[in-house]
Amino acid sequence: MSTTGARVPDEEADAAHAGSWSGLWWWTRRRSVALDVSLAAASALEASFEGATFAARIGIVSGLGALIGLLVGAMLVLRRRWPIAVVLVAIAVTPAQTGLILSMVGFYTLAASEVPRRLTALFAGMSGLGTMLVAFVSIESSVRHSSSRLGLPLVLAISILVAFGLTAPPVLFGLYVRARRRLVESLRDRADGLERELELLAEKALERAERARAAERARIAREMHDVVAHRVSLMVVHAAALKAVALKDPAKASASAELLGDMGRQALTELRQMLGVLRSASGTGTGDATPRAKYAGGAADPAAGEAGVDAAAEAGVEAGLGHEPDAGPSLAELAQLVQESRAAGMGVELAVEGEQRPCGRRIEATVYRVVQEALTNVRKHAVGAKAQVRLAYREAEVAVLIVNGPAEAVVATALPSGGHGLTGMRERVTAHGGGFAAGPTPDGGFRVSAMVPTAP
Incomplete structure (x- = not known):
């Protein structure tokens, strides 16, 4: 059984509160x-006086008794390091009616330390029994005389x-201090654990917010790619045709120029609609307020800030997964999309299978964008090729197939390609579980x- 480093009353705080003082021994x-x-x-003075008195009573030199009492009382300076030793010394000198301060302070320290309670009860019982016998003998002798x-x-x-x-009060008070200190330590540990948990959350x-922002940027990039690539590719094709027929057929050139202007206006309209949706979906006038700022300064309660970050993250994730607002193209506009491609000189056929029905604006917008990007790729990479678009309404799904033949000739095209079209189409479709x-x-x-x- 080791008593080294026993922790005693809460009058002694952790070393962290010791300031710049490095400490002395166990203090x-x-x-x-x-x-x-x-x-x-104080204990040495009291024990020295009582030791001299006891020595004189039993016929020993008073100076020797005072010296022994002085040494016994001075043992109290070791109470924090060796509380059991101090208590054992106090019990040993009980028959000499010496060391009252030593006994009371020693038992308080023992009860407040991390020594098992059964040892504290054992030593308290021994001390109480010895004190009772000494008191009984003293009182009985006084009564007889x-x-x-x-x-x-x-x-x-x-x-x-x-x-x-003489025994119970210091022991009970020490047990109370011990229980109080344990309660404070448990509350401190719990507070530290909650703080770490909040930091992790x-x-x-x-x-999550970073992933949501990345997904939102990807969604915006897909929208910009679909709108700009399709419209601009049509405009480039018509501009080339306009250049070819400007001198030969002024009437056809005028019609192409008018169509070119219409396509430019449509592209601007779609861009404005998309930007308007993004602004209204953000809920604020700017997009600079990050979830980190909301957590740091937007809520005094960390839990409230955490909830705000979670809400922002979830909203961003939903937006990044393709849950666009209701504004967007529909399958009813596929015929117009095919007609625009035909007007640009591209051979496109559209076939619809099954009973046409509303499928939800988000789903219809996804299918529309797939067809739009596929036709744009045909114009970029298979000049002069014919394409077939087949749209099928099935019981629990809507399917689309776009097939084009080989290019009639290898033509150097001025239409750049970023290589993101197929990736964007795949992301759109898989976001809906397709x-x-x-x-x-x-x-x-x-x-x-x-x-x-x-179906969901």
Whole structure:
């Protein structure tokens, strides 16, 4: 059984509160040193006086008894390091009626330390029994010499009360201090755990917000790509045709110029609609307020800030997964889309299978964008090729297939390609839980197919 480093009353705080003082032996603060030295000095004086008195009573030199009492009382300076040793010394000198301060302070320190309670109870019982016997002998001797009529039961009761009064209060107070200190430590540990948990939750929410922002940027990039690539490619084709027929056929050139202007206006209209949706969906006038700023300064309660970050992250994730607002193209506009491609000189056929029905604006917008991007790719990479668009309404899904033949000739085109068209189509379709496939056909053409479920 080791008592090294036993922790005692909460009058001694952690070393973290010791300031710049590095500590002396087992003390962590100057105040602890001053307290223990003062108690040891008082105990030494009291034990020295009582030791001299006891030595004179039993016929020993008083100076020797005073010296022994001085050494016994000074043992109290070790109470924080070796509380059991101090208590054992106090029990040993109980028959000499010496060391009252040593006993009371020692038992308080023992009860308040991390020594098992059963040892504290054992030592307290030993001390109480010894104190009761000494008190009984002293009271009985005083009664016999004073010819008092106190009976033995009364003397025994007084002895028990004296033993209880000298032993129980310091032990009970020490147990109370020990329980209080444990409660404070548990509350501190719980507070530290909650703080760490909040920090982890905040970091997790910030990561989610970063992913949401990345998904939102990807969604905006897809929208810009679909609108700009399709319209601009048509405008480039018409501009080339306009240049070819400007001198030969002024009437056809005028019609192409008018169509070119219409397409430019349509592109601007779609861009304005998309930007308007983004602004209204953000809920604020700017997009600079990040979830990190909301967490740091937008809420006094960390839990409230955390909830705000989670809400922003979830909203951004939903937006990034393709949950656009209701504003957007529909499948009813596919015929117009095909007609625009035909007007640009491209051979396109549209076939619709199944009973036409509303499928939800988000799903219809996704299918429309797939067809739009596929036709744009045909104009870019398969000049002069014919294309077939097949739209099928099925029981629980809507499917689309775009197939084009090989290019009639290799033509240097001025239309740039970023290589993100197929990736954007796949992201749109898979965001709704659908399937997407694209690849070359055996005859040298290209095939794009997508299936989007209409049920959640």
